[in-house]
Amino acid sequence: MSSEGLHAPRERLSRETLSLHHAIVSIMEELEAVDWYRQRADDCEDAALREILLHNMREEMEHACMALEWLRRNNPDWAEYMQTYLFTEAPITEVEEEDMGRAPGSNGGGGDGGSAPAGGAGRGGFTIGAISDNGEG
Ligand SMILES: [Fe+2]
Numbered sequence: 721m722s723s724e725g726l727h728a729p730r731e732r733l734s735r736e737t738l739s740l741h742h743a744i745v746s747i748m749e750e751l752e753a754v755d756w757y758r759q760r761a762d763d764c765e766d767a768a769l770r771e772i773l774l775h776n777m778r779e780e781m782e783h784a785c786m787a788l789e790w791l792r793r794n795n796p797d798w799a800e801y802m803q804t805y806l807f808t809e810a811p812i813t814e815v816e817e818e819d820m821g822r823a824p825g826s827n828g829g830g831g832d833g834g835s836a837p838a839g840g841a842g843r844g845g846f847t848i849g850a851i852s853d854n855g856e857g
Contacts (some may be wrong), residue, residue, distance in 0.1 A: 740795060743787050750784035753777075 725745055726733065734740075757777035764770040791798040804819050805812065 724843050740791070743791050743794075746782050747787045747791075750787065753780040797820065 724740065730738075732783040754777050757780060761770045761777065764773060788802075792802050793799070805815055808815050810818075817822050
Protein backbone atom coordinates (compact mmCIF):
# COMPACT_ATOMS: atom_id res chain seq x y z
CA MET A 721 0.00 0.00 0.00
CA SER A 722 1.26 3.45 -0.84
CA SER A 723 2.61 5.69 1.88
CA GLU A 724 1.91 8.78 -0.22
CA GLY A 725 0.74 11.62 1.94
CA LEU A 726 2.33 10.36 5.13
CA HIS A 727 4.34 13.00 6.95
CA ALA A 728 6.22 10.70 9.30
CA PRO A 729 7.88 7.32 8.80
CA ARG A 730 5.16 4.72 8.37
CA GLU A 731 6.69 2.42 10.98
CA ARG A 732 6.31 5.16 13.59
CA LEU A 733 2.57 5.60 12.96
CA SER A 734 -0.04 3.69 14.93
CA ARG A 735 -2.59 1.47 13.24
CA GLU A 736 -5.24 3.99 14.35
CA THR A 737 -3.38 6.92 12.77
CA LEU A 738 -3.01 4.98 9.52
CA SER A 739 -6.70 4.13 9.45
CA LEU A 740 -7.62 7.77 10.10
CA HIS A 741 -5.20 8.77 7.32
CA HIS A 742 -6.93 6.39 4.92
CA ALA A 743 -10.32 7.83 5.79
CA ILE A 744 -9.16 11.45 5.53
CA VAL A 745 -7.44 10.90 2.17
CA SER A 746 -10.54 9.12 0.90
CA ILE A 747 -12.76 12.02 1.97
CA MET A 748 -10.41 14.49 0.27
CA GLU A 749 -10.62 12.46 -2.95
CA GLU A 750 -14.40 12.23 -2.78
CA LEU A 751 -14.77 15.97 -2.19
CA GLU A 752 -12.41 16.69 -5.06
CA ALA A 753 -14.53 14.45 -7.29
CA VAL A 754 -17.69 16.30 -6.19
CA ASP A 755 -16.06 19.56 -7.25
CA TRP A 756 -14.88 18.14 -10.57
CA TYR A 757 -18.27 16.69 -11.47
CA ARG A 758 -20.07 19.91 -10.61
CA GLN A 759 -17.69 22.01 -12.69
CA ARG A 760 -17.99 19.59 -15.64
CA ALA A 761 -21.78 19.67 -15.33
CA ASP A 762 -21.75 23.48 -15.40
CA ASP A 763 -19.57 23.40 -18.50
CA CYS A 764 -21.53 20.64 -20.26
CA GLU A 765 -23.89 21.69 -23.04
CA ASP A 766 -25.59 18.30 -23.40
CA ALA A 767 -28.52 18.13 -20.97
CA ALA A 768 -28.50 14.32 -20.65
CA LEU A 769 -24.77 14.20 -19.98
CA ARG A 770 -25.12 17.05 -17.47
CA GLU A 771 -27.68 15.00 -15.53
CA ILE A 772 -25.33 12.02 -15.50
CA LEU A 773 -22.49 14.19 -14.22
CA LEU A 774 -24.71 15.60 -11.46
CA HIS A 775 -25.87 12.08 -10.58
CA ASN A 776 -22.24 11.02 -10.29
CA MET A 777 -21.49 14.12 -8.18
CA ARG A 778 -24.22 13.09 -5.71
CA GLU A 779 -22.77 9.59 -5.50
CA GLU A 780 -19.41 11.10 -4.56
CA MET A 781 -21.21 13.11 -1.85
CA GLU A 782 -22.62 9.85 -0.53
CA HIS A 783 -19.15 8.30 -0.49
CA ALA A 784 -17.73 11.30 1.35
CA CYS A 785 -20.50 11.14 3.95
CA MET A 786 -19.98 7.42 4.50
CA ALA A 787 -16.32 8.04 5.28
CA LEU A 788 -17.21 11.01 7.50
CA GLU A 789 -19.54 8.73 9.43
CA TRP A 790 -16.71 6.22 9.81
CA LEU A 791 -14.60 9.04 11.29
CA ARG A 792 -17.40 9.90 13.72
CA ARG A 793 -17.74 6.31 14.86
CA ASN A 794 -14.03 5.70 15.23
CA ASN A 795 -12.59 8.93 16.59
CA PRO A 796 -14.01 10.76 19.61
CA ASP A 797 -12.53 14.12 18.56
CA TRP A 798 -14.32 14.03 15.21
CA ALA A 799 -17.48 12.85 16.96
CA GLU A 800 -17.25 15.75 19.40
CA TYR A 801 -16.99 18.43 16.74
CA MET A 802 -19.61 16.84 14.54
CA GLN A 803 -22.00 16.74 17.46
CA THR A 804 -21.30 20.40 18.20
CA TYR A 805 -21.58 21.80 14.68
CA LEU A 806 -23.54 19.54 12.38
CA PHE A 807 -27.30 19.90 11.95
CA THR A 808 -27.41 23.04 14.07
CA GLU A 809 -29.40 26.11 13.11
CA ALA A 810 -27.66 28.95 14.95
CA PRO A 811 -24.99 30.99 13.15
CA ILE A 812 -21.93 28.73 13.10
CA THR A 813 -19.64 31.12 14.96
CA GLU A 814 -22.25 31.42 17.69
CA VAL A 815 -22.28 27.64 18.05
CA GLU A 816 -18.52 27.84 18.62
CA GLU A 817 -18.87 30.62 21.20
CA GLU A 818 -21.53 28.72 23.10
CA ASP A 819 -19.41 25.58 23.01
CA MET A 820 -16.36 27.43 24.35
CA GLY A 821 -18.47 29.10 27.02
CA ARG A 822 -19.52 25.70 28.28
CA ALA A 823 -16.02 24.20 28.31
CA PRO A 824 -14.79 22.98 31.71
CA GLY A 825 -12.55 25.54 33.37
CA SER A 826 -13.58 28.39 31.10
CA ASN A 827 -14.69 31.79 32.32
CA GLY A 828 -17.96 31.48 30.55
CA GLY A 829 -17.00 33.44 27.46
CA GLY A 830 -20.03 35.70 27.76
CA GLY A 831 -22.50 32.87 27.67
CA ASP A 832 -25.42 32.73 30.05
CA GLY A 833 -24.42 29.27 31.17
CA GLY A 834 -27.89 27.98 30.55
CA SER A 835 -27.88 27.35 26.86
CA ALA A 836 -26.23 24.71 24.77
CA PRO A 837 -25.80 24.26 21.07
CA ALA A 838 -28.46 22.13 19.46
CA GLY A 839 -27.55 18.52 19.90
CA GLY A 840 -24.63 19.37 22.10
CA ALA A 841 -26.01 18.67 25.54
CA GLY A 842 -24.18 16.27 27.75
CA ARG A 843 -20.93 16.26 25.84
CA GLY A 844 -17.90 15.44 27.88
CA GLY A 845 -14.19 15.60 27.44
CA PHE A 846 -13.86 18.75 25.36
CA THR A 847 -11.43 21.23 26.80
CA ILE A 848 -9.70 24.38 25.71
CA GLY A 849 -7.25 24.09 28.58
CA ALA A 850 -4.24 24.01 26.32
CA ILE A 851 -5.33 27.34 24.90
CA SER A 852 -6.54 29.10 28.05
CA ASP A 853 -3.82 27.87 30.43
CA ASN A 854 -1.19 29.79 28.48
CA GLY A 855 1.66 28.29 30.46
CA GLU A 856 0.11 28.83 33.87
CA GLY A 857 0.13 25.91 36.25
FE1 LIG B 1 -16.46 8.00 -4.75
